[in-house]
Structures are given as C-alpha cells and as structure tokens.
Amino acid sequence: MATLGTGRQARRPKGRASERARLEGAASRVEVPPACDVCVVGGGAAGLVAGIVAAEAGARVVVLDRGAECGRTILATGGGRCNLANRDLAASRYVHPGFVAQAMGADPLARVLAFFEESGLFLTEEEGRIYPKSLSAASVRDVLVSRALRAGATLAPLRETRLVRRVAGARATDGSAGGLEVAFDELWAGGGWRSLRAGCVVLATGGTSSTARVGAAGRGTAQGAASHRLELEGLDVPRVPLEPVLCPLASDLAELACLDGRRVRCVATLERDGKPLMSEAGEALFRAHGLSGIVSFDLSRKAKAGDVVALDLVPGVAEGDVAASIRRLGARVALDGMLDPEISVVLASMRQGAAPTARLAKRFEVPVTGLAETERAQVMRGGISVDALSPETLEACGEPGLFACGEAVDVDGPCGGYNLAWAWMSGMAAGSAAAREAKSKADAGEEGLGGRP
Numbered sequence: 459m460a461t462l463g464t465g466r467q468a469r470r471p472k473g474r475a476s477e478r479a480r481l482e483g484a485a486s487r488v489e490v491p492p493a494c495d496v497c498v499v500g501g502g503a504a505g506l507v508a509g510i511v512a513a514e515a516g517a518r519v520v521v522l523d524r525g526a527e528c529g530r531t532i533l534a535t536g537g538g539r540c541n542l543a544n545r546d547l548a549a550s551r552y553v554h555p556g557f558v559a560q561a562m563g564a565d566p567l568a569r570v571l572a573f574f575e576e577s578g579l580f581l582t583e584e585e586g587r588i589y590p591k592s593l594s595a596a597s598v599r600d601v602l603v604s605r606a607l608r609a610g611a612t613l614a615p616l617r618e619t620r621l622v623r624r625v626a627g628a629r630a631t632d633g634s635a636g637g638l639e640v641a642f643d644e645l646w647a648g649g650g651w652r653s654l655r656a657g658c659v660v661l662a663t664g665g666t667s668s669t670a671r672v673g674a675a676g677r678g679t680a681q682g683a684a685s686h687r688l689e690l691e692g693l694d695v696p697r698v699p700l701e702p703v704l705c706p707l708a709s710d711l712a713e714l715a716c717l718d719g720r721r722v723r724c725v726a727t728l729e730r731d732g733k734p735l736m737s738e739a740g741e742a743l744f745r746a747h748g749l750s751g752i753v754s755f756d757l758s759r760k761a762k763a764g765d766v767v768a769l770d771l772v773p774g775v776a777e778g779d780v781a782a783s784i785r786r787l788g789a790r791v792a793l794d795g796m797l798d799p800e801i802s803v804v805l806a807s808m809r810q811g812a813a814p815t816a817r818l819a820k821r822f823e824v825p826v827t828g829l830a831e832t833e834r835a836q837v838m839r840g841g842i843s844v845d846a847l848s849p850e851t852l853e854a855c856g857e858p859g860l861f862a863c864g865e866a867v868d869v870d871g872p873c874g875g876y877n878l879a880w881a882w883m884s885g886m887a888a889g890s891a892a893a894r895e896a897k898s899k900a901d902a903g904e905e906g907l908g909g910r911p
C-alpha cells in the first residue's frame with residue numbers, strides 16, 4: 459500500500475509536467491504571422507466567436523490567448539455543463555439595457571441557437587436554461603475551436619498580450635486609422651517577446667485581466683494599476699473600475715453557523731432601508747459566513763453592506779397556514795413537514811409561539827455585511843465603458859479598428875446563461891464589424907496590413 463501511495467504521489471506532478479510540456483510544444487509550433495486583418499486578444503467565449511465570425515467573413519484572423527489552450531474558460535461554466543443561454547434573453551436583465559438591446563439586436567436567442575446548431579452542437583433546455591445536449595462544457599469548447607480552425611483562424615495559445623498601440627504614422631490622411639501593433643509574450647521556456655500588425659484588434663480578454671491599465675482619469679494610459687498587464691498605449695478607451703458580481707453574500711448572523719451547508723428553495727428579497735430592491739426565486743445555500751446559491755449570486759449584483767436579504771423559506775404557503783400547522787403539531791414537527799429538518803431545528807429554536815415562528819419562516823432576515831469569496835466571483839462588472847463603444851459594432855468611438863466584446867465590456871447579467879449569451883452575441887457583432895473594416899482597409903491598401911496573397 460505504501461509503495462502504491464508513494465508511486466501515485468510521485469506520478470501526479472510528473473503527469474502535470476508532461477501535460478504542460480505537451481501544451482507548450484503544441485503552442486510553440488503554432489506560427490503566428492507578422493500581419494493579419496483581425497487580431498483577437500483573448501480566446502475565451504467571446505474571442506472564439508469573434509474569431510470564427512471574422513474568419514468566415516474572409517478575414518485573416520489570429521487569436522492570441524495567454525492560457526494553455528483557447529476556450530479553457532468555457533470548461534468551468536455551469537458547473538462543467540455550460541449554461542450557454544436562456545430562453546428569456548431580455549436586455550432588461552443586463553446592466554446598460556439600452557446598449558445591450560442595440561448590441562444584441564433582434565431575436566438574440568434565435569441567433570445564438572442557430573450559431574451553435576451550425577457549429578454542430580446539439581442543445582437541451584432545463585427551466586429556460588440552454589445547455590449542450592451532452593451536458594458537457596467541453597462539447598461547447600470543442601465545437602468552437604474546431605469551427606475556428608475550419609474557418610482558417612490561427613489559434614495561438616500561451617501568448618500573453620501586453621501592449622496594443624497604433625502603428626506610428628499609420629493614421630491615414632482621410633481620418634481613418636491604419637493598423638495596430640499587438641505585442642505579446644510567448645509563455646514557454648525559450649519563448650520571447652513578439653509582435654504583429656493587425657488592421658483591427660478585438661479585445662476579448664474577459665473580466666479578470668480586464669484588458670488594460672486604468673489611469674487616474676479612467677483612461678488606457680500608462681500610469682495605471684500594476685496588476686493590469688495589457689496596456690492600450692495612446693488609445694483613448696474610457697473604462698469603469700472593476701467589481702466582482704455573482705458571488706456569495708457575507709453576513710454575521712449567528713444562526714448561520716448552525717445552517718452551514720443547508721439548501722432551501724425560497725424567494726429572496728434584497729432590501730435597503732426597509733424597501734425592496736429586487737427579488738429572486740430559486741435555491742439559496744446557507745454558509746457559516748453568509749448566503750450562497752444562485753439567488754444570492756443574483757442579489758450580489760445589487761447588494762451592499764447594510765442591506766438585508768429577507769428569505770421566504772416556504773414560498774407558496776400562507777403565513778396563516780404555517781401558524782395553524784405549528785399550533786396543531788408543534789413547531790418542530792410542523793416545520794419538518796415544510797423544510798429541511800436542520801433548518802426547522804434552527805427556526806424552532808429562534809422564536810417562541812406559532813405566530814412569530816410562522817413569521818420567521820416567511821421572513822428570515824439575513825443582514826448583509828458585503829460580498830464573500832469575491833476572488834471566485836463568476837463575473838467582473840466594469841471594464842470598457844459602454845459609452846466608449848458603438849452599440850452596433852462594438853468599435854471604440856474615436857479609435858477606429860479597435861473593438862471589444864464579452865466581459866471585457868462593462869456589461870453583466872444574472873445567472874442563467876445571460877453572461878455567456880452576451881459573450882457570444884457581442885463576439886459575433888465585433889467579429890463581423892472588424893472583418894468588414896479590415897477588408898475595407900486592405901482594399902484601400904493601408905499601411906499595417908499585409909497584402910493578400
């Protein structure tokens with residue numbers, strides 16, 4: 459036994475090391491051309507779709523990603539099942555709904571479904587949430603990667619983009635802009651610092667790296683936070699500071715220690731100064747230091763320290779009926795009939811009497827002290843300001859040839875497939891507009907673009 463254990467421990471790191479070596483070998487064999495029409499920075503959900511759409515429109519596309527493989531971020535979504543869209547993709551579910559409505563255009567769901575069906579992905583639906591039929595996020599990633607390769611895009615992983623800037627002197631006299639230079643680091647032993655020229659650049663770096671340094675004025679200037687590693691040199695792209703959303707809520711309510719790990723189907727209402735701000739129905743997960751689960755994630759989009767979450771633990775049951783049942787059977791037995799027994803123990807111990815206990819079941823108050831586990835938030839709010847972008851094309855106003863999509867843009871929605879739907883839709887809009895613009899630049903023979911063979 460001891461030998462087996464030691465052997466396993468010894469083999470695991472070696473397995474990881476050889477996998478890394480394999481991926482580094484594969485990445486280093488990808489040839490990145492010195493020039494292309496459209497360079498997509500970030501090959502996650504939005505970037506892959508932008509790359510596919512641009513390449514299918516005839517553009518020469520390079521997708522640079524700092525990860526070991528493009529599309530890896532998709533694998534963790536939906537608990538590995540990838541909830542890729544929602545039956546109700548109303549723009550009102552997002553921040554900046556007016557912008558989102560214009561950017562997503564008419565009938566976004568039909569276009570998302572058609573895109574994936576054309577990619578060869580079979581789909582299924584659960585309570586309005588759309589998943590791959592395989593219930594495996596890997597299916598989504600795989601069909602996107604293979605469609606991008608079929609379309610002729612160069613997928614170049616292990617390349618971390620550090621700098622995007624306009625090629626010196628390339629702004630044409632007619633006011634249109636020439637090419638952009640994209641400088642990146644090859645992230646393998648012996649890899650170096652490289653750059654390419656592109657007619658257009660699509661920023662699709664997601665929420666965590668958040669694309670660029672934020673200067674004092676919220677611009678893409680050089681004096682920004684050191685943690686942001688991609689600099690948009692000289693490019694005027696206003697951005698909004700980042701904040702995590704879709705994460706648990708923190709609370710110091712003492713009873714939570716006894717409820718840790720219990721789940722309940724409930725209606726949760728976020729209240730500020732005694733007034734309701736929003737309600738969500740669904741599953742809440744009690745944690746010792748707060749509330750998790752999908753409803754809490756959704757409330758985290760608006761919650762602040764000082765708010766209260768009022769949980770209706772028995773939705774659909776009238777308070778009077780709960781009280782009557784308690785009078786007839788006693789609190790423990792009555793509540794056991796409606797709730798997880800561990801939760802009913804806590805409720806029964808908190809109040810004396812049928813009416814107060816029934817009230818507690820209908821309104822269990824959890825004071826909010828802030829957000830929790832923010833380092834694992836599903837989405838970052840903030841990024842490139844929607845005011846800086848054309849809603850139709852997602853091109854930066856005043857910076858021709860520079861586009862953005864996905865979570866790099868200051869757009870977020872609730873749980874349920876909304877954020878990936880935005881990634882796909884915005885990727886399609888940016889990718890097709892970038893291809894159009896790159897083609898018109900190439901036709902005009904602008905500097906910075908390699909000619910077509």
Ligand SMILES: Cc1cc2nc3c(=O)[nH]c(=O)nc-3n(C[C@H](O)[C@H](O)[C@H](O)COP(=O)(O)OP(=O)(O)OC[C@H]3O[C@@H](n4cnc5c(N)ncnc54)[C@H](O)[C@@H]3O)c2cc1C
Nearest residue numbers: 500502503504524531535536541619664864865875877878
């Ligand atoms: C655990 C988890 C589960 C989720 N589940 C769901 C779900 O089921 N449904 C849903 O709708 N949403 C879900 N989301 C949110 C969803 O994953 C994101 O909104 C979506 O992936 C955003 O797509 P994106 O392409 O903008 O960013 P990402 O998918 O994050 O891709 C960004 C890419 O850019 C690359 N990159 C970043 N910086 C650089 C750089 N400087 N140079 C080169 N490459 C760079 C990264 O490596 C990455 O591949 C989940 C999020 C998390 C964290």
